[in-house]
Amino acid sequence: MLHKNTLLFAAVSAALWAGATVPSQAAVVASLKPLGFIAAAIADGVTPTEVLLPDGASEHDYALRPSDVKRLQNADLVIWVGPEMEAFMQKTVGTLPPQKQLALAELESVKPLLMKGSEEDEHEHGDDHHDDEKGDGHHHHGDYNLHIWLSPEIAKSSAVAIHKKLVELMPQSRAKLDANLQNFEAELDRTDKQVSTVLTPLKGKGYFVFHDAYGYFEKHYGLTSLGHFTVNPEIQPGAQRLHEIRTQLVEQKATCVFAEPQFRPAVIEAVARGTKVRMGTLDPLGTDIKVGKNGYMQFLTELSNQYASCLKGD
Structure with missing residues (x-):
């Protein structure tokens, strides 16, 4: 009897140990929390949504950890603004197949909505540019303002694009994904009106x-x-x-x-x-x-x- 229990304990321990070292299940991985909010609304009830950047970290100077690289490689879908915003992800995302990544700033529906960045970006940095190790493009995001998650209009376009990708990856969940998108659009319209009332x-x-x-x-x-x-x-x-x-x-x-x-x-x-x-x-x-x-x-x-x-x- 003792021998049997010992074997059972060993088997359970081995299973738990194996479980602990297996990479986290594939999921939707968003670079930044607000993109995670949009993705989670579309993926709700279909697949989990994770956010890469920890709370309190800045997209301006984050460095990927080995565990982050693993999460990106194992993801069903990686959602980010694009290489000019999250430069720290560019190398890893570049190795992923196209169907498993989505750069929102590069969407045809989003490009016409992009705003130009600040005119004074460059010279404003001139006299404060003392950290040379970051001086390779981290300080500005090209010609455009890429904080696109702060646009309700771009959020809607992003949701549509995320929905399309997930339907391609998980056609069996189409009905739920369709319902989630409809719900997101309706809730966004309602919230947009409420916010306008507060801010007008x-x-x-x-x-x-x-x-x-x-x-x-x-x-x-x-x-x-x-x-x-x-x-x-x-x-x-x-x-x-x-x-x-x-x-x-x-x-x-x-x-x-x-x-x-x-x-x-x-x-x-x-x-x-x-x-x-x-x-x-x-x-x-x-x-x-x-x-x-x-x-x-x-x-x-x-x-x-x-x-x-x-x-x-x-």
């Missing part, structure tokens, strides 16, 4: 953002950004730039200055000190939101509330 009264109130990420959201909802501190949040703006911003805050009667959760607002506190400008926080990656089918709606709602709470100045 705030049109014309000027503010500064910490980094140049919010153009799509601002354009869509008609908000009035007076400018940004930096294009790449990894680089602290220089003294001259801070002086310019402080002057603009006062002259243009800015209502608010917005920081971001993963970047210390000391620089913002220094600029706002002694002025009547309020400080708020915007989270362009939805750090506190769970990846799930309603994640993108929560993301838009939360961002609109972050703008409103500071701009209203209740």
